[in-house]
Amino acid sequence: MELLPSGQKKVQGKELGITNDNHQVGDNDMFSFSKIDVLDLQPFEICSIRPPTENYSLTFRITRNCYWNKCAFCPVYKCGAKFSRRNIDEVLEDVKRSKQIDDFLFEQGIGYPLYSDADFYKLQNILQKVQQQRWEAGIVDVNENVSADADVKRIDDERMQWFMQWFVEKPTLAQCFEHVVQWRIGGGKTCFLGDADGLIVAAKDYEKILSHIKQNFPTLQRFTIYGRTKTAHKKDFKDLVKLHNAGLHRVHFGLESGSDEVLKLMNKGEDSRDHIEGCLKTKEAGLSVSVYSMPGLGGKKLSHAHALETARVINATGPDFVRLRTLSVFPYTPLMDMVKAGKFEPCSDDEIVDEIETLITAIDVPVMLYSDSATNLLPLNGKLPQDKSTLLSAISEYKSKDYIERLQYRLRARLESFVGQYGRLTDDIELLLKPLVKGNSIVIDNTEYVEEVITTVYNKLMP
Numbered sequence: 001m002e003l004l005p006s007g008q009k010k011v012q013g014k015e016l017g018i019t020n021d022n023h024q025v026g027d028n029d030m031f032s033f034s035k036i037d038v039l040d041l042q043p044f045e046i047c048s049i050r051p052p053t054e055n056y057s058l059t060f061r062i063t064r065n066c067y068w069n070k071c072a073f074c075p076v077y078k079c080g081a082k083f084s085r086r087n088i089d090e091v092l093e094d095v096k097r098s099k100q101i102d103d104f105l106f107e108q109g110i111g112y113p114l115y116s117d118a119d120f121y122k123l124q125n126i127l128q129k130v131q132q133q134r135w136e137a138g139i140v141d142v143n144e145n146v147s148a149d150a151d152v153k154r155i156d157d158e159r160m161q162w163f164m165q166w167f168v169e170k171p172t173l174a175q176c177f178e179h180v181v182q183w184r185i186g187g188g189k190t191c192f193l194g195d196a197d198g199l200i201v202a203a204k205d206y207e208k209i210l211s212h213i214k215q216n217f218p219t220l221q222r223f224t225i226y227g228r229t230k231t232a233h234k235k236d237f238k239d240l241v242k243l244h245n246a247g248l249h250r251v252h253f254g255l256e257s258g259s260d261e262v263l264k265l266m267n268k269g270e271d272s273r274d275h276i277e278g279c280l281k282t283k284e285a286g287l288s289v290s291v292y293s294m295p296g297l298g299g300k301k302l303s304h305a306h307a308l309e310t311a312r313v314i315n316a317t318g319p320d321f322v323r324l325r326t327l328s329v330f331p332y333t334p335l336m337d338m339v340k341a342g343k344f345e346p347c348s349d350d351e352i353v354d355e356i357e358t359l360i361t362a363i364d365v366p367v368m369l370y371s372d373s374a375t376n377l378l379p380l381n382g383k384l385p386q387d388k389s390t391l392l393s394a395i396s397e398y399k400s401k402d403y404i405e406r407l408q409y410r411l412r413a414r415l416e417s418f419v420g421q422y423g424r425l426t427d428d429i430e431l432l433l434k435p436l437v438k439g440n441s442i443v444i445d446n447t448e449y450v451e452e453v454i455t456t457v458y459n460k461l462m463p
């Protein structure tokens, strides 16, 4: 690196050992706004809803929202978000916009000398300069962070307000900058294409989209989508093979349950046959299959059957990954109405632990099990069958605790998840905990109150 007369830094890729082949760093590269005009930069649509494993992925929307949108437990698109297909040219344009942003940020020193968390701090300065320049040119990037729900202000539930605020239909340029930087810091290797059912997009469109993305972002190594098993079941096998050949690696299916009774109760629009045939077909086409199972979805009444039937479907399909995402009953969902009407009785934490024990015991195919949702109580991660006894021992250990110990465990687990999601304990939670704090520790002398605190904290967690 040398300093130019103007004081601008000049970057020479080889000297810095920058291995990122996505950027051509040469003698003429410098930190300035000269190469890419900030006035030309535009936001692109990103996927707010994606699997936890794709938190650091570069994302593109190839459809918007969910055309089904009837699952009783699902809050995601229940507040006004409308499904729409996207024209392939729109998607290609988004790829172009993201590439411009990525190149621009690199020109400004993001990723120098290597991508790291420090880039988030640099980004704030860059954003200020960009916004100033755009503002002076009459471009004001405000209010583009439109929630998916036009009526979000009507929603009085704090949890839904929080949820809807980060669920963006039209991100600002600043949000797109952050998205790209987050992806780069995360390694720059993964890409997620949303939204809810990517399998409805034609194979020929995938061929174009994926080839265009790969051309622009050669560091990408993994492409994944969400899919519905019914769509996979109905889809022409040759088309699934084409998706694989085009470079798609994995489909995340929300099985939720293998029980037809539970699936019907939840209006999932799919049955266990769709689950089995859809997953098998996808696997046979060469794609990796990751499935979500939702402990608690059968309620007290169907809990045991839900676990056994889910294990049956998992055993019949042999997915690569099973991910547990414990049910959380959200406001403004049909399931909440069912709870209020006494038609669905949610399981307690301990009943859900029993249910998961039944599920793990009954799984007899090789599979990676992950517990990567904030709503899960126990951290049950392992490879089956090798780790089955370890996982079951962890469950037994929890069950062997007395009620007070379990209460302590549950409170600590929920608070840890809360801090994991919000970064700290918020004032309202601190206030709730106050009566329990004695000196430096939390003392459980009013179990009823502790149960209330646990419920309050739990209800603020995002699955």
Ligand code: SF4
Binding pocket: 066, 067, 068, 069, 070, 071, 074, 075, 076, 077, 196, 228, 254
């Ligand atoms: S298909 Fe998925 S996104 Fe659509 S309503 Fe059901 S759970 Fe929600």
